[in-house]
Amino acid sequence: MNISSQIADKVSTVIERMKASGDLPAELDLKGIEIQESRGVNRGEFFSNAAMILAKRINTTPRDLAHNIANKLTLDKFIAQVDVAGPGFINITVADSVWCDLIATILKDSKNYGRSRMGEGKRLHVEYVSANPTGPMHVGHCRGAVFGDTLCNLLSFVGYAVSREYYVNDAGAQIGKLGDTVFIRYLEALGDNIGEIPEGLYPGDYTKSIGQALVGLYGDRLRHVDKADALSIVRQFAVKFLLEEIHNDLACLNVHHDVFFSERSLTENGRDQVAEVIEKLHQLDLIYQGELPRPLGHDYEVWEEREQTLFRSSHFGDDIDRALMKSNGEYTYFAYDAAYHLNKLERNFDQYISVLGADHIGYISRIKSVMSALSEANVMFNVLITQLVRVMRNGELVRMSKRSGTFVALRDMVDEVGCDPIRFMMLMRKHDTTLDFDLKKIVERSKDNPVFYVQYAHARASSILRRAKVVFPLISTCCCDLYDANLLLLNNSGERVLTRELAKFPRVVESAARYHEPHRIAFYLYELASAFHQQHARGNDLPELRFIQPDNPTLTVARLALVAATQLVIACGLKILGVSAPVEMQ
């Protein structure tokens, strides 16, 4: 149930009746009419723009039409008051009983309050993280992981059947370099003096334990077999080892995937899906041999014109065509990715989303092009970008460099500040804007730090329910009992503000899902927590406003219903964000 959509029904019913009775032309188009929550004071609780939209279509003044509609709306028991204001806004105040019903509904729906059928059970494929398995996760991966995971939570909450996938880049040159590096570490673990890790390989210390693990498994045997065979073993082992670490790293951030899809598998088991995708594009007449133009704005010391196999992505809005084969005949990364996306399409999802880091912005149009080409433009495919995170400590930028192997490991960060603050903080910004992340500030337990503020509201609600149990040992604080309370007793202004805030949740969820913006949930929870803290604090000055009234069990039960509903909605929102909802703060 959603109050504003109920009002929308009321308004459109009134207008339809006016059309039927001849007050309005029968062919009048109702497009553009909206119900929104009022913002300022003395503007009712909701407003409609109906009169202003319709007036110009039938050549009358908005205020006259507004009064006309208002008079008919007033007759509805659902609505307590209707006013016409400004250029022709219809301001609507709904009946108290509507708000009471809402609280009862929340308590009845429990964890399902705010769910919707928006997704209609459609199968949705979401790819996120997909970091190269050449090292442990670091903070750069963190945002995409949290955003992708939360988006999946959100979209399954509104009724999509979500499949969460990690594309494992376990083929290609970087894996070769990883293998070379780990082989050196292996020799090191056997006691060789290896000196510096050569330029171009992976210099970080994390490869040492992989070398040691290989010694534990093979002793010195790999040293004596053919180098190519040894490297092949080492590569596979290293990828498996690092994937396991990545898996663990993600788990401690509460991030999960259903499928880890191997890039290498595209050309295994007697099939070459890369060749297949190129053949398919060939049949569509989208492949040719040619040379790419020299890019502008770059000073290349060496520029060679090379003929290679190109895909006509420029037919689909890309700037230039893109290479599928290198001049030496190998597949490009993009060719593998094209095959991967064909594979996705063959698995027949209804919609696709890819969450990519900001460094892949230039990649979007080519992958969208190939999706359009392969599906004949008949697919819903969104690419969402997570922008850079600047890691700070006490206002100072933490320098990171891939080359020297210095970066903040995800695991270390979780150990230092905890999963909840990281997730919440990452979601306090829109995904496509850059974000400063201060390791020092994020552990501060202050209002500066919204995660504690929201969690505290949940803990406070829990605490009040516990306390009520002490004062009134006989009453039940279970949601299933509280909705029978006499909710009409919730009539002071702070309680109304809080109730209205609770009413917004389904709408916030739906718009967050529709626009793929989970940060809206985080902001909403902050506001809800604020309304709750405020109401609690009013009890400091005015004891009659406290939730627990020792001499009035009936009133107490009504107020506990509001507390329980608040607790429920906060818990529900935090669940979507993948953040815990503590029953007490220590």
Place this chain on the structure above:
RNA sequence: GUCUCUGUAGCUCAGAAGGAUAGAGCACUGGAUUCCUAAUCCAGGGGUCGCAGGUUCGAAUCCUGCCAGAGACACCA
């Protein structure tokens, strides 16, 4: 040079997909704790929504141009 994103209070950012008098937090000033946890709350000042046009009943929001900042732009993955 091309493309993408960003520009809102001193700082960090929201702004519900065109609505009425643009909102939070931080910081600053002043106040509240024998109390359902003060990790909280109350009050106050602070704005040319980058600039200029346009679209319409109405623009921070949509369109065009300009200014400023960030990022991406061969066979890497």
